[in-house]
Amino acid sequence: MTAHWSIRARLTAWYSVVLLAGLTLFGAGIWLLISHSLRASLDDTLAQHAQGVITVLQSEVRPDKPKHLQQELAEYASATPGGNLIEVLDSRGQQIVASKTVALQEADSASHGVQVRPSGRYRTFTTTASVNGLPYRVLVATPMDATEATLSRLRLLLLWSTPVVLLLASLGGYWISRRALAPVDEITRSARVIGIQSLSQRLAVPASGDEIQRLSETWNGMLARLEAAVKRLSQFTADASHELRTPIALIRTTAELTLRRERSPETYREALRQVLLESERTTRLVEDLLLLARADAGLPSLPLERLELIPLVRDVCRQGQILAGARQLEISAEIPDEPVFVEANDPALRRMLLLLLDNAVKYTPSGGRITLSVDRGPAGATVAVSDTGIGIPETALPHVFERFYRVDESRNRDAGGTGLGLSIAKWIAERHHASLEAESVLGQGSVFRIRFPLT
Numbered sequence: 001m002t003a004h005w006s007i008r009a010r011l012t013a014w015y016s017v018v019l020l021a022g023l024t025l026f027g028a029g030i031w032l033l034i035s036h037s038l039r040a041s042l043d044d045t046l047a048q049h050a051q052g053v054i055t056v057l058q059s060e061v062r063p064d065k066p067k068h069l070q071q072e073l074a075e076y077a078s079a080t081p082g083g084n085l086i087e088v089l090d091s092r093g094q095q096i097v098a099s100k101t102v103a104l105q106e107a108d109s110a111s112h113g114v115q116v117r118p119s120g121r122y123r124t125f126t127t128t129a130s131v132n133g134l135p136y137r138v139l140v141a142t143p144m145d146a147t148e149a150t151l152s153r154l155r156l157l158l159l160w161s162t163p164v165v166l167l168l169a170s171l172g173g174y175w176i177s178r179r180a181l182a183p184v185d186e187i188t189r190s191a192r193v194i195g196i197q198s199l200s201q202r203l204a205v206p207a208s209g210d211e212i213q214r215l216s217e218t219w220n221g222m223l224a225r226l227e228a229a230v231k232r233l234s235q236f237t238a239d240a241s242h243e244l245r246t247p248i249a250l251i252r253t254t255a256e257l258t259l260r261r262e263r264s265p266e267t268y269r270e271a272l273r274q275v276l277l278e279s280e281r282t283t284r285l286v287e288d289l290l291l292l293a294r295a296d297a298g299l300p301s302l303p304l305e306r307l308e309l310i311p312l313v314r315d316v317c318r319q320g321q322i323l324a325g326a327r328q329l330e331i332s333a334e335i336p337d338e339p340v341f342v343e344a345n346d347p348a349l350r351r352m353l354l355l356l357l358d359n360a361v362k363y364t365p366s367g368g369r370i371t372l373s374v375d376r377g378p379a380g381a382t383v384a385v386s387d388t389g390i391g392i393p394e395t396a397l398p399h400v401f402e403r404f405y406r407v408d409e410s411r412n413r414d415a416g417g418t419g420l421g422l423s424i425a426k427w428i429a430e431r432h433h434a435s436l437e438a439e440s441v442l443g444q445g446s447v448f449r450i451r452f453p454l455t
């Protein structure tokens with residue numbers, strides 16, 4: 001049930017509950033304080049009253065004239081407001097002054113008490129005064145109506161004002177939370193109309209410096225990232241289709257042209273060789289595309305394990321020599337004496353090194369030198385593939401890791417490059433938490449360096 005409540009309603013409910021608790025505590029506190037102080041002031045008045053009676057007793061007792069005290073006390077009582085609420089008994093229990101309203105016999109053993117009469121409730125105070133060595137019991141009382149009326153007015157005020165204040169404050173709280181959350185509704189409305197076709201739209205950002213501004217900015221940041229990702233994806237799809245079209249068109253035209261009339265077996269053989277070459281290129285391209293698509297989808301995960309770099313680099317170096325074939329290239333490995341360990345995935349690391357080595361072979365003219373070197377620096381191991389090839393222009397260097405990027409269409413068309421090799425190498429490096437950097441001087445050569453984190 002609560003799950004369907006809006007934030008506004010929940011905020012108001014919490015606010016009202018807290019306010020009710022606060023008002024109740026406040027009301028109870030006020031009630032206790034005022035009722036206690038009113039009773040205390042009644043008791044003070046009674047104590048003063050009793051003291052007055054005792055003073056008369058002490059000054060007017062004449063053992064030889066018992067009537068004298070009676071007269072003096074009667075005079076004192078008639079001159080005092082509430083004088084009919086005094087009763088005094090002498091040591092033998094004889095009434096010296098009697099009250100028609102309250103009675104000493106009814107007084108509790110405790111000094112203070114309450115006596116209920118048809119005319120109202122009375123607060124009583126009983127005390128014993130010793131005069132000339134004889135105990136006199138004194139009772140004074142005062143009506144409680146005024147105090148009780150005040151307390152009952154206070155009670156009414158508190159009981160009525162609490163719900164009224166609570167209602168008004170809750171309405172105010174609801175209104176404030178509505179106002180505060182209105183921009184959130186606005187964001188929801190704007191966000192609802194943004195679809196894949198309109199990812200370039202952005203939400204309005206209020207310059208309020210508050211959570212709402214941060215929320216809109218975060219949304220806009222997310223939209224920008226989504227837009228960039230969707231753009232990359234459509235670019236990738238467009239590039240991939242374009243790349244696939246060329247070899248497929250070549251295969252088709254080769255077959256069509258060859259089939260147009262009778263040819264010699266040698267021409268057929270040549271055409272089939274051409275078709276085979278282009279099919280191989282297409283297969284490679286499709287495999288690369290598949291790998292990158294899986295990489296984009298977060299698959300496959302590369303399990304890393306601690307492995308020794310040197311034997312692996314030696315193997316790759318040997319494969320590079322096979323790649324170079326009959327070309328006059330010197331391929332060597334520069335390797336430290338002690339073993340170097342990295343956290344890596346064996347087949348993926350081999351693939352990355354082979355991609356770099358393959359590029360070095362492709363872009364280094366005969367007579368050039370290619371070196372694979374391993375270095376164990378203080379920040380972690382580094383593997384570098386350097387060549388003395390044609391190099392990469394400075395302007396092209398930041399783009400070589402982009403998908404389908406080729407420095408110059410003409411220079412690697414024959415070499416069969418698809419422009420995907422370095423993006424795959426980069427992806428593999430990232431999966432190893434390693435960085436892949438390129439340095440190059442046009443006409444002199446290039447170095448591709450993989451820096452592994454410290455293990």
Ligand code: ADP
Pocket residue numbers: 359360363387389390391392400401405406407408412416417418419420421422423446
């Ligand atoms: P390709 O399959 O075309 O080689 P890559 O992604 O492997 O694609 O490389 C991208 C571009 O970077 C290549 O077109 C090439 O021009 C340039 N490049 C890569 N490696 C080297 C290198 N060792 N020397 C010179 N240029 C290179």
